[in-house]
Amino acid sequence: MNTTGExxxxxxxxxxxxxxxxxxxxxxxxxxxxxxKILAIAKFLSNELEFDHLSSIAGADYGEALEAVYQITAxxxxxxxxxxxxxxxxxPVIDSLTPVYWNAAWYERExxxxxxxxxxxxxxxxxxxxxxxxxxxxxxxxxxxxxxxxT
Amino acid sequence: xxxxxxxxxxxxxxxxxxxxIDAHVTFTTTSAIHDFLKKTPLQDLINWGRKNSLWFLTxxxxxxxxxxxxxxxxxxxxxxxxxxPRCSPRQADVMIISGYITKKYMPALKLLWDQMPEPKWVIxxxxxxxxxxxxxxxxxxxxxxxxxxxxxxxxxxCPPRPEQLIQGFVELQKxxxxxxxxxxxxxx
Ligand code: SF4
Numbered sequence: 001m002n003t004t005g006e007x008x009x010x011x012x013x014x015x016x017x018x019x020x021x022x023x024x025x026x027x028x029x030x031x032x033x034x035x036x037k038i039l040a041i042a043k044f045l046s047n048e049l050e051f052d053h054l055s056s057i058a059g060a061d062y063g064e065a066l067e068a069v070y071q072i073t074a075x076x077x078x079x080x081x082x083x084x085x086x087x088x089x090x091x092p093v094i095d096s097l098t099p100v101y102w103n104a105a106w107y108e109r110e111x112x113x114x115x116x117x118x119x120x121x122x123x124x125x126x127x128x129x130x131x132x133x134x135x136x137x138x139x140x141x142x143x144x145x146x147x148x149x150x151t
Numbered sequence: 152x153x154x155x156x157x158x159x160x161x162x163x164x165x166x167x168x169x170x171x172i173d174a175h176v177t178f179t180t181t182s183a184i185h186d187f188l189k190k191t192p193l194q195d196l197i198n199w200g201r202k203n204s205l206w207f208l209t210x211x212x213x214x215x216x217x218x219x220x221x222x223x224x225x226x227x228x229x230x231x232x233x234x235x236p237r238c239s240p241r242q243a244d245v246m247i248i249s250g251y252i253t254k255k256y257m258p259a260l261k262l263l264w265d266q267m268p269e270p271k272w273v274i275x276x277x278x279x280x281x282x283x284x285x286x287x288x289x290x291x292x293x294x295x296x297x298x299x300x301x302x303x304x305x306x307x308x309c310p311p312r313p314e315q316l317i318q319g320f321v322e323l324q325k326x327x328x329x330x331x332x333x334x335x336x337x338x339x
Binding site: 129130133134137148 | 288289291
């Protein structure tokens, strides 16, 4: 059972374009994937490999690129798979995972508001956490200028 | 012409009576009575009553809210100071800002404050409500509470203990007795 995480990565590599991957421990692995493959990969994971739980979607700002980070886990075999997909900041659009994991809608709304990653296919990217006057400011981006400076 | 003259003379007769009625009406409005009472020693009696019934609004906003709630619980028996937690702004005299004010929550907080009947007081509990505390440089918090509410008492701490909150209430009572609170000074 020790190599289950590794096996998953190898399967992914065979079927899809994986640019970078690492085995952190037997059941914690991560892979960097092409952003346009995310929906296909999620479908494959949930239908064939029993990855039935999306535990979070995070985001990161790398200057020119924004990155969506998906944590997908399974109740049956306990592997935590992290998928990272970089999208250019000029056009940060990526497919929504809502057709596969229903709870993705909430994480995507948050990532959209705070980082500006736009999820194509999300049925309702409505305001969630920010006040109305801050919409579209993306406060978690590195180049955000709106911090208070009272000194 | 005759009719008009007659009417004119009648209004001339009515006018002094009207003046008395006007003055009477002005005096019986609440604010006029309050303004009058403020100049009399009776105000001390009113203040004594007010300071011994400081009902506060149970409106926890951050981790300080936990301390605020347990202050109102039986262990501290704040009833001996006349301090009772209330769940409706319409029944409350004191609003305790117990935690960080986010920009999104500000309109709701303002609404609660506006719903409270006069006279009312604000207590800032915890570093967050005083100046932002750990969220000092956050994009989403308000760090100048003073600008939005007439704050009478600041209680520093992260969070302040219930004893400190009670101390804050006692200080507020002293301020009310001394007529130095911002409601009485008209500094709101
Ligand atoms: S002052 Fe400290 S305990 Fe109180 S709300 Fe802020 S962080 Fe929480």
